[in-house]
Amino acid sequence: xxxxxxxxPNEAGREAAIAKxxxxxxxIRPETVTFLLLIVSAIVAxxxxxxxxxxxxxxxxxxxxxxxxxxxxxxxxxxxxxEIDLSPAxxxxxxxxxxxxxxxxxxxxxxxxxxxxxxxLALGAFNGFFVTVLRLPSIxxxxxxxxxxxxxxxxxxxxxxxxxxxxxxxxxDYRMVGIFPVPVLIFIAVSILLGLxxxxxxxxxxxxQIGTSETAAIHAGIRVRRIxxxxxxxxxxxxxxxxxxxxxxxxxxxxxLATGGELTxxxxxxxxxxxxxxxxxxxxxxxxxxxLLVIIATGMTVANIAINAQLTVMGLLLIVSIIATNWIYxxxxx
Amino acid sequence: xxxxxxxLVAALGASLFTGPAFAADPVSIVYIxxxxxxxxxxxxxxxxEDGCKTLGCEFTTVAPATAEATSQIPFLTAQLxxxxxxxxxxxxxxxxxxxxxDRARSKGTIxxxxxxxxxxxxxxxxxxxxxxxxxxxxxxxxxxxGSQIGYEGDIAILSATTDAPDQNVWIAAMKDTLEKDxxxxxxxxxxxxxxxxxxxxxxxxxxxxxxxxxNLKGIISPTTVGVAAAAQVVETAKRADTVKVVGLGxxxxxxxxxxxxxxxxxxxxxxxxxxxxxxHFAVGVKNGTIxxxxxxxxxxxxxxxxxxxxxxxxxxxxxxxxxxxxNIGDFNF
Numbered sequence: 001x002x003x004x005x006x007x008x009p010n011e012a013g014r015e016a017a018i019a020k021x022x023x024x025x026x027x028i029r030p031e032t033v034t035f036l037l038l039i040v041s042a043i044v045a046x047x048x049x050x051x052x053x054x055x056x057x058x059x060x061x062x063x064x065x066x067x068x069x070x071x072x073x074x075x076x077x078x079x080x081x082x083e084i085d086l087s088p089a090x091x092x093x094x095x096x097x098x099x100x101x102x103x104x105x106x107x108x109x110x111x112x113x114x115x116x117x118x119x120x121l122a123l124g125a126f127n128g129f130f131v132t133v134l135r136l137p138s139i140x141x142x143x144x145x146x147x148x149x150x151x152x153x154x155x156x157x158x159x160x161x162x163x164x165x166x167x168x169x170x171x172x173d174y175r176m177v178g179i180f181p182v183p184v185l186i187f188i189a190v191s192i193l194l195g196l197x198x199x200x201x202x203x204x205x206x207x208x209q210i211g212t213s214e215t216a217a218i219h220a221g222i223r224v225r226r227i228x229x230x231x232x233x234x235x236x237x238x239x240x241x242x243x244x245x246x247x248x249x250x251x252x253x254x255x256x257l258a259t260g261g262e263l264t265x266x267x268x269x270x271x272x273x274x275x276x277x278x279x280x281x282x283x284x285x286x287x288x289x290x291x292l293l294v295i296i297a298t299g300m301t302v303a304n305i306a307i308n309a310q311l312t313v314m315g316l317l318l319i320v321s322i323i324a325t326n327w328i329y330x331x332x333x334x
Numbered sequence: 335x336x337x338x339x340x341x342l343v344a345a346l347g348a349s350l351f352t353g354p355a356f357a358a359d360p361v362s363i364v365y366i367x368x369x370x371x372x373x374x375x376x377x378x379x380x381x382x383e384d385g386c387k388t389l390g391c392e393f394t395t396v397a398p399a400t401a402e403a404t405s406q407i408p409f410l411t412a413q414l415x416x417x418x419x420x421x422x423x424x425x426x427x428x429x430x431x432x433x434x435x436d437r438a439r440s441k442g443t444i445x446x447x448x449x450x451x452x453x454x455x456x457x458x459x460x461x462x463x464x465x466x467x468x469x470x471x472x473x474x475x476x477x478x479x480g481s482q483i484g485y486e487g488d489i490a491i492l493s494a495t496t497d498a499p500d501q502n503v504w505i506a507a508m509k510d511t512l513e514k515d516x517x518x519x520x521x522x523x524x525x526x527x528x529x530x531x532x533x534x535x536x537x538x539x540x541x542x543x544x545x546x547x548x549n550l551k552g553i554i555s556p557t558t559v560g561v562a563a564a565a566q567v568v569e570t571a572k573r574a575d576t577v578k579v580v581g582l583g584x585x586x587x588x589x590x591x592x593x594x595x596x597x598x599x600x601x602x603x604x605x606x607x608x609x610x611x612x613x614h615f616a617v618g619v620k621n622g623t624i625x626x627x628x629x630x631x632x633x634x635x636x637x638x639x640x641x642x643x644x645x646x647x648x649x650x651x652x653x654x655x656x657x658x659x660x661n662i663g664d665f666n667f
Binding site: 051311 | 394396397398403404408412416428430496
């Protein structure tokens with residue numbers, strides 16, 4: 001594509017009115033806002049506390065958030081397709097409790113892990129069934145299943161925690177490759193894979209199409225329901241992987257594992273500039289936003305900033321980033 | 335290169351100084367309560383602060399927003415990064431913090447579990463500072479209520495969350511006492527309600543108890559939020575003469591109910607003394623003046639002689655303090 005062309009298809013595949021200089025297209029993007037916030041927050045955090053600027057410490061602290069961040073990558077695809085899934089944190093808990101229960105019942109760890117992964121797929125399929133077959137709004141369905149799955153986890157595991165897993169299974173966050181804990185590497189790998197999937201495959205394009213206009217996508221012969229079902233399955237599977245990672249990190253499971261995680265996941269996706277109404281967004285944005293969250297949360301915690309101030313900052317940040325995202329998309333629509 | 339030489343010289347110089355050079359550094363202690371906004375923990379913090387004033391240690395406190403099992407972990411990691419010597423913590427989970435504790439201890443940080451222990455995970459902390467001999471909590475609550483209702487009638491328990499380890503241990507002991515001790519044979523536990531330590535939910539649950547069990551003679555609420563809510567509900571419903579409320583509460587929140595006769599007596603211990611004792615113990619262990627092993631006896635000004643028990647459990651006082659009209663004026667926390 002040369003710059004002399006008069007029309008440049010934008011992300012949604014529409015034809016823009018006038019060709020914009022390429023630097024504008026690259027610079028005025030939500031991901032750029034996220035990236036700038038990332039730089040600013042890293043500088044501020046370094047000034048807040050002399051203990052912050054230590055790669056080992058930041059990476060260690062990031063392991064508390066990457067479990068959610070990995071799920072947020074898949075959630076990005078779900079939101080781009082115009083749906084939402086609020087049940088991943090509850091799926092993490094339920095699949096982890098199934099793992100613990102299977103292990104306690106005498107299953108070897110690999111078998112228990114398989115049980116957990118399969119149940120993750122089943123829970124995702126359950127969500128997908130209501131959304132794609134019964135055509136119910138995903139926000140209602142997944143609020144329902146978030147409560148249902150969490151309840152089932154409590155029924156299954158009771159109020160006790162299940163622990164005493166074998167040593168090789170425990171402490172994934174302390175297995176290092178160089179200075180990187182394994183969960184962080186998994187996060188980076190999944191980001192690259194999903195980033196490529198979304199940007200260079202036919203399916204990736206189709207996800208954007210569905211989010212932009214479902215009706216148009218159906219008329220264009222895109223198998224909308226099949227793709228959405230696939231996304232909900234992916235969400236369930238990824239949640240069970242994240243649940244196993246959390247279990248390994250904590251060395252025990254309980255029904256309240258990952259409580260409130262769904263909000264953290266949505267926060268990461270929104271901070272990354274994905275459009276809540278679908279059709280726009282990127283894996284790169286979510287990837288950067290996850291690090292933004294790590295920097296801000298870790299920076300404030302190590303500076304002994306009170307938690308209420310921390311929550312205020314997070315809330316303001318989310319509002320600012322959503323306003324920026326909307327403004328950028330509104331401008332590029334014109 | 336030159337810089338490295340100087341570093342070497344400095345290191346050699348430092349190595350000539352032994353223990354005393356380090357003892358000059360004040361011991362730094364951080365206390366991580368279960369969550370923010372719980373007045374009970376403010377008393378513990380006050381004890382720590384006063385203890386550190388006399389001992390000259392550095393004290394800070396940080397807390398998560400929610401009392402969820404894993405919410406304390408990022409705070410713990412951040413404090414270790416700050417290089418504190420002692421982490422005192424009221425753990426939100428009996429085992430979810432084990433991995434982080436192990437890591438902290440391998441770096442020489444002392445981990446003290448304060449106000450509750452971690453049942454089954456005692457190997458992962460250095461010592462536990464408990465407010466009182468918890469094996470007596472359940473039975474003495476049952477006795478306190480029994481003495482007020484003539485050891486007869488329907489009773490209910492209003493607890494915190496379904497999975498709070500301390501609550502469940504005490505409730506199990508209450509059931510055990512009711513079943514096994516013939517003295518309480520005519521007292522019948524009809525239900526256990528859970529108010530999640532949330533004032534609104536505790537109030538709703540207490541109202542439901544009064545509505546569903548018209549013959550109810552008493553409510554035991556072994557949690558500060560629950561006992562105040564239950565007292566308020568009984569007072570509003572004007573049932574104070576037929577339904578007796580006992581439980582674990584703080585004098586300041588229960589003062590009104592004691593003075594107007596809604597509640598005859600409730601029990602607790604001194605969270606302030608816990609903080610004070612924990613500060614003294616922490617500094618002593620860090621400086622090597624107190625051995626952290628069962629049988630060690632050490633002195634805490636104002637509390638007298640304290641003994642380290644089995645599994646390094648330290649009980650701040652033996653029996654619960656009972657608060658009633660006679661003595662409530664002597665306390666302010």
